[in-house]
Amino acid sequence: MIKMFSGVWALLLGIVLIMLGNGMHFTLIGLRGGIEGFSSAELAIVTSGYFLGFLSGARLTPILIRRVGHVRVFAALGSFMSAGLIAFPLLTEPWAWTILRILIGFSMSGIYVTAESWLNDAATNETRGTVLSAYMIAQTLGIIGAQGLLTLGDAGTSVLFICASMLVSVSFAPILLSSMTAPVAEVARPMSLRKLFESSPLGAIGIFLLGSIYATQSGMGAVFGSQIGLSATQIALFVAMLFAGALVLQYPIGWLSDRMDRRQLIFGAALLGTVSCLLGWMAGGGLWPLMAAAFFAGGMTTPLYALFLAYTNDFLSAEDMPAASGGLVFTFGLGAIAGPLVTGWAMEGLDPFAFWLVLGATFAAIALYALYRMTQRAPTPVDQTEAYIGILPTTSPVAVEAAAEWASDNAEPDTDR
Numbered sequence: 304m305i306k307m308f309s310g311v312w313a314l315l316l317g318i319v320l321i322m323l324g325n326g327m328h329f330t331l332i333g334l335r336g337g338i339e340g341f342s343s344a345e346l347a348i349v350t351s352g353y354f355l356g357f358l359s360g361a362r363l364t365p366i367l368i369r370r371v372g373h374v375r376v377f378a379a380l381g382s383f384m385s386a387g388l389i390a391f392p393l394l395t396e397p398w399a400w401t402i403l404r405i406l407i408g409f410s411m412s413g414i415y416v417t418a419e420s421w422l423n424d425a426a427t428n429e430t431r432g433t434v435l436s437a438y439m440i441a442q443t444l445g446i447i448g449a450q451g452l453l454t455l456g457d458a459g460t461s462v463l464f465i466c467a468s469m470l471v472s473v474s475f476a477p478i479l480l481s482s483m484t485a486p487v488a489e490v491a492r493p494m495s496l497r498k499l500f501e502s503s504p505l506g507a508i509g510i511f512l513l514g515s516i517y518a519t520q521s522g523m524g525a526v527f528g529s530q531i532g533l534s535a536t537q538i539a540l541f542v543a544m545l546f547a548g549a550l551v552l553q554y555p556i557g558w559l560s561d562r563m564d565r566r567q568l569i570f571g572a573a574l575l576g577t578v579s580c581l582l583g584w585m586a587g588g589g590l591w592p593l594m595a596a597a598f599f600a601g602g603m604t605t606p607l608y609a610l611f612l613a614y615t616n617d618f619l620s621a622e623d624m625p626a627a628s629g630g631l632v633f634t635f636g637l638g639a640i641a642g643p644l645v646t647g648w649a650m651e652g653l654d655p656f657a658f659w660l661v662l663g664a665t666f667a668a669i670a671l672y673a674l675y676r677m678t679q680r681a682p683t684p685v686d687q688t689e690a691y692i693g694i695l696p697t698t699s700p701v702a703v704e705a706a707a708e709w710a711s712d713n714a715e716p717d718t719d720r
Contacts, residue, residue, distance in 0.1 A: 322445025333525025347647020548602025
């Protein structure tokens, strides 16, 4: 174990620092946008811009790496991201923020691709599951920790944006100065959406809807908090609870995933997400009911992502899993672009608590579709399913493919598939 982490500690430390900076910027957008008087619809467009850039970066970064190499791409994208973070308080216009968010989303996606390629190359078949789990924990702790840093400054000034930029800049030092070799980033061509749907309708539809939920929670959560009058500290706590729930509930849901029909678990998790959102909607601004709603709604989102990946892989051969992983990431990205737009317009047309209504309706759609699919296909025997591994929605196709490979290697052999 010590030998394994001695080879990846620099990368994990760098990821924590990157997520501190990126996590700060996500919440800062909602805080500063409220101060600047941006509407919900405008901030929704800004939020969607990040996921548009993220989706583009996942497709284009492997091409850039093959042309100029890991180190150059990593350093260049880090520079772009750091500069973009500093530019936010200098260009306080919705159109400028949208462009900056596209740039940061593209850069962040490329950073994930390069970092995860290093991580995957450093792991063996025996250690890949442990390394990926440590990577996911590092990401989540970084995002949660970022919310604490937001309480140390004023979102109305440039200080917090500068701090986020500094954290991102410093994060590259332990990675670039380490002795890790730079592998070639190999990402499989994504499976077509039609073939993906034919292989697993629930996986394809579910992960699209989940993309809208994740992007709404992470991008519009601070906007919601700002519009209902929460303080900066309360907003930071609210966002932290969204990710704390994922950290706490990932393991028990993963444990259940390998022991029961995954469609039933998907239905149950989505139903709990729906109930949590109803609690948030009825809270009427009550602080602790809102925090409980955020904990359980956020706590269902990340495990559902890993569940959809594992469930889809149950119906694929090992050769098709990499392409399907890319297709699922692309489908998730499409949902992530659409979700904040729908939520922002609903909040603009109704009231800020439409944030919970849209989330709840989307969770409910997942639950109902899972229930419907139970009537259309026989359950896969538990001993023939792929192993579950917790994977975050923020990861690139590189980590998703690595997780699929690990799941295939650690699943029970199935001679009938």
